[in-house]
Structures are given as structure tokens and as C-alpha cells.
Amino acid sequence: MDxxxxxxxxxxxxxxxxxxxxxxxxxxxxxxxxxGIARMEERxxxxxxxxxxxxxxxxxxxxxFLERCRRILSEVEAAEAELSELSGKPGGRLRVGAPQLTGxxxxxxxxxxxxxxxxxxxxxxxxxxVDIIEEGFDAVIRTGTHHDSRLASRRIxxxxxxxxxxxxxxxxxxxxxxxxxxxxHHCLLHKFAATGRIERWPFKLAADEPEPQxxxxxxxxxxxxxxxxLLQGEGIAxxxxxIIEDELKDGRLQIILADHMEQTVxxxxxxxxxxxxxxxxxxxxxxxxxxxxx
Numbered sequence: 329m330d331x332x333x334x335x336x337x338x339x340x341x342x343x344x345x346x347x348x349x350x351x352x353x354x355x356x357x358x359x360x361x362x363x364g365i366a367r368m369e370e371r372x373x374x375x376x377x378x379x380x381x382x383x384x385x386x387x388x389x390x391x392x393f394l395e396r397c398r399r400i401l402s403e404v405e406a407a408e409a410e411l412s413e414l415s416g417k418p419g420g421r422l423r424v425g426a427p428q429l430t431g432x433x434x435x436x437x438x439x440x441x442x443x444x445x446x447x448x449x450x451x452x453x454x455x456x457x458v459d460i461i462e463e464g465f466d467a468v469i470r471t472g473t474h475h476d477s478r479l480a481s482r483r484i485x486x487x488x489x490x491x492x493x494x495x496x497x498x499x500x501x502x503x504x505x506x507x508x509x510x511x512x513h514h515c516l517l518h519k520f521a522a523t524g525r526i527e528r529w530p531f532k533l534a535a536d537e538p539e540p541q542x543x544x545x546x547x548x549x550x551x552x553x554x555x556x557x558l559l560q561g562e563g564i565a566x567x568x569x570x571i572i573e574d575e576l577k578d579g580r581l582q583i584i585l586a587d588h589m590e591q592t593v594x595x596x597x598x599x600x601x602x603x604x605x606x607x608x609x610x611x612x613x614x615x616x617x618x619x620x621x622x
Contacts, residue, residue, distance in 0.1 A: 334367075334368050335400055337350065337361060337364050337365065337368075338393070338397055339394065339397050339398060339464075340354055340464075341365060341377070341384065342377075342390065342394045343462060343463055343464040344463075345383065345384050345385070347359075347361040347365075347384070365377065374389045375390070376389065376390035376393060377390055406606070408420070408606075417446050418444055418446065418447055418606075418607040418608040418611050419444075419446030419608060420446075420447065420606070420608050421447075421449075421450060422447055422448065422449055422450065422466045422467070422609065422612055423450045423464060423466045424437070424449055424452070424465070424466060424467050424468070424469075424612070425451075425452045425453075425458050425460070425468035425469070426453055426468065426469040427453070427470070428454055428455050428550055428552075429453075430453065431571075432570060432571070433469060433620065436615070436616055436621075437449060437451060439619060440612060440619075443615065444612075444615075447612070452465075454521075455520070455521035455549050456521050460478075460598060460599070461478055461600055465599075466599060466600075466609055466612075467597055467599040467613065468597070468598050469484070469595060469597055469598075469616070469620070470595070470597075470598055471594065471595055471596075472593070472594060477601075478601060479599065479600060479601055480599055481597065482596065482617050483594065484595040484596055484597055484616065484617055484620050485594075485620070485621075486592045486593060486594040487568050487569055487570045487592060487593060487622045488569050488592055489566060489567065489569070489589070489591045489592065489593055490566070490567065490569055490583045490586065490589060491529065491564060491565070491566050491583070491584050491585045491589060492558065492564070492565060492567060492572060492576070492582060492583055492584065493558065493564040493581065493582060493584055494558055494560075494561045494580060494581055495579065495582060496561035497514075497562070497564070498584070501513060503584055504564075504584060504585060505585075506585075506588070507529075507531045507540035507585060507588050508541075510541065510542050510564065511540065511541040511542075511543050513543055513563065513564050514543060514545035514546075515542040515543050515544055515545055515563055515565070516545055516546045516547075516548070516554050516562065516563040516564065516565040517542065517544055517547045517548075517565075518548065518554060518565075518566070518567075519547045521549040526547065527566065529542065529566045529589075530590075531585070531588045531589060532589065533588075545562065545563045546562065546563065551567060551568075555567065555571060555572060558572075559581070564584070568593045570621075595622055597613055597616055597617060599613070
């Protein structure tokens with residue numbers, strides 16, 4: 329078991345690239361992690377990591393060892409999963425990633441926790457594009473289309489995206505009748521945290537019609553913050569309707585330029601295709617697909 333614990337520690341360090349982060353995940357100090365890796369390197373008579381004051385990277389030998397260690401841990405997980413299936417109770421730790429949309433994802437995740445109390449969720453809400461394989465995620469909720477042969481996926485749902493503003497803003501500044509009029513309005517723009525790219529507003533335009541100019545009033549990496557600014561009457565934004573469903577129903581926000589817009593956002597659940605689908609992962613996939621309401 330000591331060797332298995334060492335392998336688990338090595339894989340955690342390799343995936344986090346940090347003794348400190350690995351220690352947090354494993355519940356031990358960073359110095360204990362460093363000493364454990366040093367003992368493993370001494371026993372194997374090979375250096376597994378290049379260390380500097382700023383980073384930790386795998387050596388060529390370490391990268392080779394990592395692949396074998398992952399297969400070993402996968403087999404152990406499969407064996408544990410088979411025993412778990414016999415007991416009929418999915419259990420263990422499940423690392424999950426999702427967009428930073430608390431109001432959308434957390435009701436489903438807390439509902440899963442109530443349904444499966446023996447499964448411990450480790451939740452990472454972030455706008456960055458995580459590497460599911462390298463960072464050791466069991467499953468990730470993502471928007472858009474994905475083409476990665478290493479991943480399996482199931483579609484969760486889709487919803488429209490619309491240009492919206494508050495009645496107070498429109499009363500002060502007028503309602504644009506065409507996308508080109510946005511050049512004189514206050515536009516609240518979404519910036520993708522992973523790339524720094526501003527999200528395009530995909531209007532339906534004639535073949536010879538230029539892309540409308542958006543008069544930038546604010547850029548932000550979280551949609552919830554943009555929604556707050558909208559409700560304060562600070563401008564116009566392009567958002568998926570599931571975020572502002574209540575605000576549209578009670579009139580706090582209004583859809584504009586609807587005839588010029590035809591766009592939907594798709595949500596999917598992704599997980600490593602090569603990984604054994606343990607009972608905890610299978611029930612999580614089914615629960616999210618059935619209960620996450622887009």
C-alpha cells in the first residue's frame with residue numbers, strides 16, 4: 329500500500345505541477361509531498377521532476393512513468409468500482425469542472441449530493457478552459473462544440489442567446505432598430521478569460537454588409553457581472569436567455585434586435601473516454617443530463 333500511496337502522490341504532483349497544490353488535495357503538507365517524491369526518486373534511482381523556484385515539470389522518465397502510474401490507478405479504481413457496484417452505493421471523490429454560473433449549475437450539483445451522499449464532489453467553477461485529462465477531472469460541463477478524441481460527451485441542452493437591455497436604459501438612450509446603431513450605444517461585452525477574446529455578437533447580415541461596430545462601455549469575464557450592470561441600466565449586452573429568464577419574465581430586461589439575431593449556446597458534459605466509467609461517474613452523468621435545466 330505504501331507504493332500505491334506513493335504512486336498516487338506522484339500522479340497528483342504531475343497533474344497539479346505543484347507540491348503545495350498536491351498537498352492540499354492529499355491533505356498533507358507540501359514538505360511531506362516533496363520528501364515523498366524524493367524517496368521515490370531515490371528508490372527508482374531516477375529523477376522524475378525538474379524543479380525550479382517557479383515551476384515543476386516532468387522529466388522524460390517522469391512522463392513515461394506517469395502513463396504507467398495512471399494505468400495502475402485506473403485499474404485500482406476499476407477494482408474499487410466493481411466492489412462498489414456489488415454494494416449498490418456509488419461512492420468516493422469526484423472532481424467536476426463547470427462554468428462560473430453558480431445559479432445554473434449549483435442547484436443540480438447540490439441535488440446530486442443529496443441523492444448520492446457517499447459521493448464527495450470537488451467542484452471547480454471557472455471560466456478558463458481546463459485540460460480535463462492533464463488536470464485529472466472526472467467530468468466537466470462546457471459550452472460550445474468540442475473535438476477531442478480523448479473525451480466522451482453527452483449533450484445536456486441548448487438555449488437562445490439574445491441582445492437585451494433594461495427599460496430604464498432604453499428610455500434614456502432609445503431602442504436601436506438595427507445592429508449598426510449600436511455604435512452610439514453602451515455595449516457591455518463578454519471577454520473569454522482563457523483567451524482574452526471578446527465574444528462576437530453574431531448578427532444576421534447581408535453578404536455585403538459590414539460587421540456592426542460595438543461601442544465598448546465595459547468588458548467582463550463573468551456573465552453574472554454583466555447581468556448586474558444590465559439591471560443597473562448601464563448598457564446593452566448579448567446573453568444566453570437561461571441566465572436572465574426571470575428578468576425577462578418580470579420585465580426588468582427586454583429583448584431587442586431579435587429579428588437580426590439567430591444564435592443558440594449548447595451545453596455538454598465531457599469526461600475522459602479511456603477512463604473506466606465508475607458507478608459514481610455513471611450516476612453523475614445521468615443525473616446532470618436529466619436535471620440540469622437549460
